Amino acid sequence: MDGNKKDFDHALEYYQDSRDSGGLIKTYEDMGKAHEEKGERDKALSWYLRALTQYEHHKTTPESYFVLLENIGQLYRQKGDSAAAMHYIEEGLRQSTKQGRRQAEVHLLNDKANLMTQDRNDAAAMVVYKQALSEAKRYRQPNEQAEALIGIAGILKKQDTGTSIIDLKQALEIAQSLHEPKLAARIYEALASVYRQQQHYDEAMSALAEQHHLVDSLLNADTVKEISALDSSYMLIRSREKSANLERINRVEQAELRLAVVLGAAVLMLLLLLWLYLRKVKRLNSALQHLNEELTNSNRVKDTLFSVIGHDLKGPAASATQLFEMMETEDFTANEMKGMITELRKQTSAALQLLQALFEWGKAQLQGIKVNPSEFLVQPVVERCINLLSQQAAQKNIKLSAQLPEDLKLYADANHFEFIIRNLLSNAIKFSYEGGTISIGAKIPSPGEAILSVKDSGIGISADQQAVFLTSNLKVNFGTKQEKGSGLGLLLTKDYIKANHGRIWLESEEGKGTTFYVAIPTV
Numbered sequence: 001m002d003g004n005k006k007d008f009d010h011a012l013e014y015y016q017d018s019r020d021s022g023g024l025i026k027t028y029e030d031m032g033k034a035h036e037e038k039g040e041r042d043k044a045l046s047w048y049l050r051a052l053t054q055y056e057h058h059k060t061t062p063e064s065y066f067v068l069l070e071n072i073g074q075l076y077r078q079k080g081d082s083a084a085a086m087h088y089i090e091e092g093l094r095q096s097t098k099q100g101r102r103q104a105e106v107h108l109l110n111d112k113a114n115l116m117t118q119d120r121n122d123a124a125a126m127v128v129y130k131q132a133l134s135e136a137k138r139y140r141q142p143n144e145q146a147e148a149l150i151g152i153a154g155i156l157k158k159q160d161t162g163t164s165i166i167d168l169k170q171a172l173e174i175a176q177s178l179h180e181p182k183l184a185a186r187i188y189e190a191l192a193s194v195y196r197q198q199q200h201y202d203e204a205m206s207a208l209a210e211q212h213h214l215v216d217s218l219l220n221a222d223t224v225k226e227i228s229a230l231d232s233s234y235m236l237i238r239s240r241e242k243s244a245n246l247e248r249i250n251r252v253e254q255a256e257l258r259l260a261v262v263l264g265a266a267v268l269m270l271l272l273l274l275w276l277y278l279r280k281v282k283r284l285n286s287a288l289q290h291l292n293e294e295l296t297n298s299n300r301v302k303d304t305l306f307s308v309i310g311h312d313l314k315g316p317a318a319s320a321t322q323l324f325e326m327m328e329t330e331d332f333t334a335n336e337m338k339g340m341i342t343e344l345r346k347q348t349s350a351a352l353q354l355l356q357a358l359f360e361w362g363k364a365q366l367q368g369i370k371v372n373p374s375e376f377l378v379q380p381v382v383e384r385c386i387n388l389l390s391q392q393a394a395q396k397n398i399k400l401s402a403q404l405p406e407d408l409k410l411y412a413d414a415n416h417f418e419f420i421i422r423n424l425l426s427n428a429i430k431f432s433y434e435g436g437t438i439s440i441g442a443k444i445p446s447p448g449e450a451i452l453s454v455k456d457s458g459i460g461i462s463a464d465q466q467a468v469f470l471t472s473n474l475k476v477n478f479g480t481k482q483e484k485g486s487g488l489g490l491l492l493t494k495d496y497i498k499a500n501h502g503r504i505w506l507e508s509e510e511g512k513g514t515t516f517y518v519a520i521p522t523v
Contacts, residue, residue, distance in 0.1 A: 025054045029068065041075050048072050066092050066104040070111060082119050089115065102139040106132050110147045122155045129155070142178055146171040150190060157194050164194050185214040196326065201336060205343070208322055249281055320344055369499040371413045375523050378408045378417075378452070382440055385422045393429050393438070400425070402440040409523045410450060416496040417520065423489040424454040424516050431514070432458035444522065451519045460510040469506060 028051035036044035048071060055065050069092035076085035089112050096105035109132035116125035129151045136145035149171035156164040168191050175183040188211035195204035260270045323344050332340065379402070386400045393400050410417065421440070428438045436457045444450050461469075497504045501521055508514035 025051045025064075028054070029064070032071070036071075036075070041079055045072065045075050048075070061095060061099065063101070063104065066096060066101065066108065070108065073111065073115075077115060077118070082115060085115055086112070102135065103141060103144075106135045106139065106141050106144040109135065110144060110151065113148075113151050117151065117155065122158075126152065126155050142174045143180070143183070146174040146178075146183060146187075149174075150187060153190060153194070157197065161194050161198050165191065168194065181214045181218055185211045185218075188214070196330075199330070201326070201330075201332075204326075249278070320348060369416075369495055371416070371499050373412055373500070374414060375409055375411055376414045376417075377406075378410055378442065378450075379404045379406055381414065381418050382421055385418060385425055386440075388422065389425050389429060392426065396429065396432065396434045396436070398429055398432050398435070399437045400440075401437070404440065404442050408442055408444075408450060410520050411523050412500040412502070412520050413496070416500055420493050420496055420518060421452075421454070423493045424518075427490065428454055428456035428458065428514070428516075432456045448522055449519055450522050451517055453515055453517050455513065455515040457513040460512055461506065461508040461514050462510055466506060466508060 028047045032044045032047035032051065035041075035047065048068060051068055052072065055061055055068075069088045073085040073088040073092075076082075076088070089108055092108045093105060093112065095101075096108060109128055113125045113128035113132060116122075116128060129148050133145060133148035133152065136142070136148055149167045153164040153167040153171070156167065168187055172184060172187045172191070175187055188207045192204045192207035192211065195201070195207060260267045263270065323340055327337070327340055382402050382404060386402060390400065425438065425440075432438060438454070438456045440452065440454055442450055442452045494504060497518060497520075503519040504516065506514060506516045
């Protein structure tokens with residue numbers, strides 16, 4: 001922070017000496033932003049107001065002038081000074097109207113109406129929102145049009161929920177046409193609130209599900225960017241370490257060679273010592289490289305665990321919280337309460353399955369996979385997996401069947417094999433349509449190996465994703481009833497198969513189903 005302050009001080013001195021008002025404005029605004037991010041509102045206002053005075057020297061004002069007025073207004077609103085906030089918003093409206101800045105004008109109209117709504121002046125706010133909506137349509141500003149519709153719907157919610165929903169759906173169409181997922185998520189949240197007020201709980205839950213889906217997509221995109229940035233950082237650190245080791249070795253070699261020339265007669269001895277030394281350095285470098293790889297893998301495991309915990313657990317937890325809140329504040333019939341409890345069970349079950357997958361995968365990555373091979377019959381293990389997943393299959397009216405030789409035995413880790421079958425069955429249920437069928441079969445094409453198959457009639461996997469599966473892991477998608485997984489189960493399945501000296505591959509056609517094949521050694 002001290003270094004940044006010195007840079008700001010130097011910038012201020014330079015721009016003041018050169019009388020560069022544009023540079024001063026930028027410096028003042030940067031200082032204001034820095035204090036605002038730290039929560040120091042009064043200091044941020046002080047710098048923003050300094051920047052505002054510099055605009056007095058401009059005959060025409062740029063767009064940043066109106067952004068500055070909006071920031072000042074927001075800070076005063078946060079301080080509870082609505083009068084001051086309204087003053088700066090009104091000043092921005094006056095200047096934008098005077099200069100014909102329609103984009104800024106409509107945006108500030110929405111800000112003004114928002115402030116009036118917070119002050120519980122709904123009648124005046126409605127007039128301003130309608131003005132903003134009319135101007136946004138006139139000057140083709142769909143984003144601001146959607147904002148005005150959201151504001152109008154928020155006021156109408158108190159007296160005319162039907163019209164409120166119509167306005168929100170119109171705003172949603174605009175957001176979807178603009179490909180604005182954040183705006184669409186806000187609208188779905190507002191729709192859920194209105195539906196809840198109408199006691200239309202099915203529509204409310206559907207709107208909340210859409211909101212969570214959009215939020216999950218945004219979080220997933222952010223998570224991919226963060227992991228990519230971390231990987232780049234790890235590669236840079238490894239490159240720097242390797243470069244430093246090479247430079248050190250080079251300096252040692254040069255010193256040894258100069259000494260060999262000077263001593264002459266001891267050259268053979270020095271070469272021998274140098275050879276021994278380089279071999280030791282090579283071993284040390286190899287050990288350091290191995291350690292770096294372990295640290296990189298450990299960090300990647302940690303980042304993946306945190307990513308899945310922060311992203312995939314958030315959806316079930318948020319949905320459960322919403323359901324608990326509705327159950328606490330609303331009166332439901334016995335059938336409605338039963339539906340709520342069923343949905344809670346689904347969310348908590350999803351969270352529990354994810355935690356189990358996280359535990360198993362993280363343990364395998366950090367401690368390694370320990371294989372305890374033994375001879376066991378296949379049929380009882382498969383039947384146990386079918387019984388465990390029968391309820392999940394029954395929810396989608398899916399029929400599970402197994403055609404296995406009663407005397408088929410494998411030589412592998414029985415616990416690993418049970419996890420493999422259970423995961424493949426669970427995925428098949430997830431991506432199968434209601435009323436579908438899933439069958440498990442087995443054959444012994446050659447002595448020493450059995451091939452088991454898990455076949456479904458679900459949505460299938462594209463050719464591109466099949467190619468990806470051969471080298472890494474399938475992309476996580478939603479099931480036929482929007483079931484979602486973390487992808488860790490299939491990743492751990494592949495690791496278990498490899499550890500037990502087996503193989504896995506698949507055959508699939510989009511829209512017709514998928515068959516996974518697992519080859520495992522026999523007795």
